[in-house]
Amino acid sequence: MRLVRFELEGISPENAVKRLKREKIELFYLQKPRKNRVSFCVERKYRKKVFTIFSRSCYNILEAKPFGLYAFFRAVLSRAGVFVGAVLFLALCLFSDCFVLRIKVEGTGNYYGETVLSLLEENGIAVGRAYKADAAEEATARILALPDVEFCTLKKEGSVLCVEVRVSPSSSLAAAGSLCAPAAGKVYSLTVLRGNALVSEGEEVEAGRELVSAAEGEKIVLAGAQILCSRSAQGADGDAALSLLLLEAERLGAEVLSSRVEEEGGGFRAELEYRITVRKNI
Amino acid sequence: MRLFEEIMAQLDADGGEGRGALYVVAEGRGGYFENVKDLGAFSSQEVCLIVKKGKLRVCGKNLRVDKYREGDVLLHGEILSVAREEN
Numbered sequence: 001m002r003l004v005r006f007e008l009e010g011i012s013p014e015n016a017v018k019r020l021k022r023e024k025i026e027l028f029y030l031q032k033p034r035k036n037r038v039s040f041c042v043e044r045k046y047r048k049k050v051f052t053i054f055s056r057s058c059y060n061i062l063e064a065k066p067f068g069l070y071a072f073f074r075a076v077l078s079r080a081g082v083f084v085g086a087v088l089f090l091a092l093c094l095f096s097d098c099f100v101l102r103i104k105v106e107g108t109g110n111y112y113g114e115t116v117l118s119l120l121e122e123n124g125i126a127v128g129r130a131y132k133a134d135a136a137e138e139a140t141a142r143i144l145a146l147p148d149v150e151f152c153t154l155k156k157e158g159s160v161l162c163v164e165v166r167v168s169p170s171s172s173l174a175a176a177g178s179l180c181a182p183a184a185g186k187v188y189s190l191t192v193l194r195g196n197a198l199v200s201e202g203e204e205v206e207a208g209r210e211l212v213s214a215a216e217g218e219k220i221v222l223a224g225a226q227i228l229c230s231r232s233a234q235g236a237d238g239d240a241a242l243s244l245l246l247l248e249a250e251r252l253g254a255e256v257l258s259s260r261v262e263e264e265g266g267g268f269r270a271e272l273e274y275r276i277t278v279r280k281n282i
Numbered sequence: 283m284r285l286f287e288e289i290m291a292q293l294d295a296d297g298g299e300g301r302g303a304l305y306v307v308a309e310g311r312g313g314y315f316e317n318v319k320d321l322g323a324f325s326s327q328e329v330c331l332i333v334k335k336g337k338l339r340v341c342g343k344n345l346r347v348d349k350y351r352e353g354d355v356l357l358h359g360e361i362l363s364v365a366r367e368e369n
Contacts, residue, residue: 017321021350030347032325040347 002044003028010059013038023053039064100131101159108282109149109165116143116163131156176219179212179280181205182252185229188275193282194222212280224279229254231272238268245272252276286316303333305364312348312358313340321350331355337367 008016013036020027020042028041042050047063054061065071076083103120105113117126123139124132136154143152143165151166179195181187184207187199195212199205205227212223231248235241238261249256254274261270286304307313315331315338322330322337326345331338342361349356 014321014323017350021320024352026349026351027347028349030321030324030350 003041004044004047005029005039005041005064006050006061007037007039007064008054008059008061009037010057011036013059016054016057016059019053020050023049025049096159098130099159100125100127100129100156100161103127103161103163105163105165107151107164107166109146109152109167112143112146112149112165112167115146116165119143120161120163125161131161176214177221177280178210178214179221179223179225179278181207181209181211181225181227182276182278183207183227183229185227185276187211188226188228190223190225191282192223194218194220197223211278221280222282224277224282227276227278228257229274229276231274232269234264234267234269236267238263238270241268242270242272245270249274302335303331303338305338307361307364310360312356313361313364315355315357316353318350318353318355321347321355326359329355329357335368339363339365339367341365 010016013032017027017030017038017040020040025042025046030038030040032038051061103117103126105116119142120126120139123135123142125135125139140152140154143149143163146165148167149165150168151164153164155162155164184205187201187203187205190197190199190201190211192212195214195218197212199209199211205211211225212221214221229249231245233241233245242259242261246256246259249272252274254276257273257275259270259272261268263269285306290304303315303317305313305315318331318333318338320332322332324330324345324347327341327343329340329345329347331340340357340361341363342357342359345357345359345361347355348358
């Protein structure tokens with residue numbers, strides 16, 4: 001049954017109810033929220049009749065917003081496109097979440113990346129395929145069986161499968177020795193997970209200077225550093241001088257921060273600032 | 283209402299309109315009234331039903347007339363008392 005709700009205001013609204021009864025209009029959800037106001041519902045087919053009854057009376061009548069299941073369905077139908085779109089989007093999200101669209105191999109054992117991917121594929125886990133928890137457990141066991149792997153976990157984040165592989169720090173694959181400065185410059189940052197720091201941030205270091213050494217009784221260093229370098233070169237051709245500096249920076253795998261070419265004493269002076277990142281076993 | 287017909291049959295009485303008001307109250311939920319001639323003053327605490335032989339004053343909490351048609355009234359809310367008043 002389709003209902004419409006009205007709110008009627010006036011002196012003695014009970015009389016208005018009597019009037020509706022006289023007209024044999026069935027009333028539903030009749031309430032009196034205030035002394036001079038009543039709210040009620042009638043069947044939709046009586047809508048016009050109600051307005052006609054009270055059109056020339058001392059009552060103020062207005063049709064309230066639709067309510068109930070009918071109102072809900074009407075709202076849904078009037079925005080059918082949005083509703084269908086939302087449902088499709090949710091369905092697509094749920095559907096795509098069941099699949100693996102990307103695999104990331106992280107952790108200290110990420111050099112096993114290719115091996116890990118092939119082991120996953122052998123167990124039925126690959127990009128574009130559905131993710132199976134049983135297969136993941138089996139693949140984890142196989143990854144853990146790889147040399148020096150001491151921890152492995154598979155975590156699904158949406159449609160991305162994150163594989164974290166950690167190897168033992170004393171792994172035979174880890175390089176022994178200290179972390180040294182590849183070029184002269186200023187220590188910009190220093191991260192030491194294992195070993196003893198021999199310099200501090202902001203300190204000037206020479207090329208080859210030991211930055212982090214292995215702790216007593218150990219051979220392995222887990223550390224990283226960034227060295228800030230400033231270089232200059234002079235020549236008759238400014239661009240050629242700058243190119244020489246850029247070549248050196250490229251050889252060191254540095255990140256160029258700034259460059260400048262100026263005239264000086266009949267020639268040119270090129271200046272270059274770059275940052276080198278070095279890591280040992282991390 | 284079929285329930286009323288059965289009750290009236292048990293009471294060996296006529297359940298027609300000529301026999302005055304009939305009602306049933308469901309504790310804490312509301313009540314159903316038949317043979318109501320008119321609806322008097324009403325609020326959420328009190329509803330006055332005009333019946334053939336007087337009035338029925340229904341008192342309660344959160345009262346609401348859920349249905350009012352052809353002498354039938356369905357009251358929703360907690361009915362605390364139904365008192366009969368003679369004309």
